[in-house]
Amino acid sequence: FDDRDGTVWLDGAFVPWREARLHVLSHGLHYGGAVFEGVRVYGGRPFKSVEHAERLRASARELNFALPYTAAELDAVTREIVSREGITDGYVRPVAWRGAEQISVSGAGNSVHVAVAAWEWPHVFADGAQERGIRLKTSRWRRPSPDTAPVRAKAASLYAIGTLARDEAEAAGFDDALLLDHRGRLAEATGANLFLVIDGELHTPVPDGFLDGITRQTVIALAGELGLTVRVRGIDPAELALADEVFLTGTAYEVQPVRTVDDRAFTVGKTTLRLAEAYGELVRRTD
Ligand code: PMP
DSSP states (O other), X not given: OOSSSSEEEETTEEEEGGGOOOXXXXXXXXXXXXXXXXXXXXXXXXXXXXXXXXHXXXXXXXXXXXXXXXXXXXXXXXXXXXXXXXXXXXXXXXEEEEOSSOOSSOOTTSOEEEEEEEEEOOOSSOTTHHHHOEEEEEEEEEOOOTTTSOXXXXXXXXXXXXXXXXXXXXXXXXXXXXXXXXXXXXEEEXXXXXXXXXXXXXXXXXXXXXXXXXXXXHHHHHHHHTTOOEEEOOOXXXXXXXXXXXXXXXXXXXXXXXXXXXXXXXXXXXXXXXXXXXXXXXXXXXX
């Protein structure tokens, strides 16, 4: 993805896409001193860009480093890069990492770098995935407990687990992995939160070991507006047997219906579709 035309914002300057580089001895590469965001662009407008900028700053704080930009400044950069690149329906990737002043697990002696890139990206999964639903494989990899990893942060290091789970699922012919938490309860997919529809009510796991997604919070609010009951609770994997519908939420996934988890099938049903439609309307609203 590095060999293309365009501009990336890097440490306060706009640089040609191919020249947006960091040093090979960066702490972010060796020791996982890095956090990032994903922001979706609809009709040229980044959705909830300030919330994502605030989360980027909060993620860095969880890893004990401070970003040298306010959320308002990061929001302004996001809007600028989207407009410069002429993105209509796309994605923005802000990322921050510790630099290469020293080679040490210790992080404090390193500078902090920030970059923002954006590209056109209308759909995450293949055409038809929204209508048909995707297929998940329960992973043998689990989300770590909150006393083992900075689970509230969108920390690059945590994605090592997601990559293992996702690669394993894809190699077995699935679209994505479903991860359990350290207690063996349902947690999330590799880049999205999980909802079950049981008897017309939404059930979603307590986000105490994974990201409390911005889309998750948005969908919970939309469900309230639609008069749906939302139950946030610990959910055992066996309860999938009770679910009529299952869906994922995420900035990139949006409201993504799930067709199967392992060999259990679900319908792409009316509750999921109502929420997907309400979310689609909200993100494209111009007022
Ligand atoms: N969990 C993980 C692991 C993710 O990467 C994401 C995407 N950021 C989410 C959940 C959903 O978060 P959001 O709705 O804020 O995109």
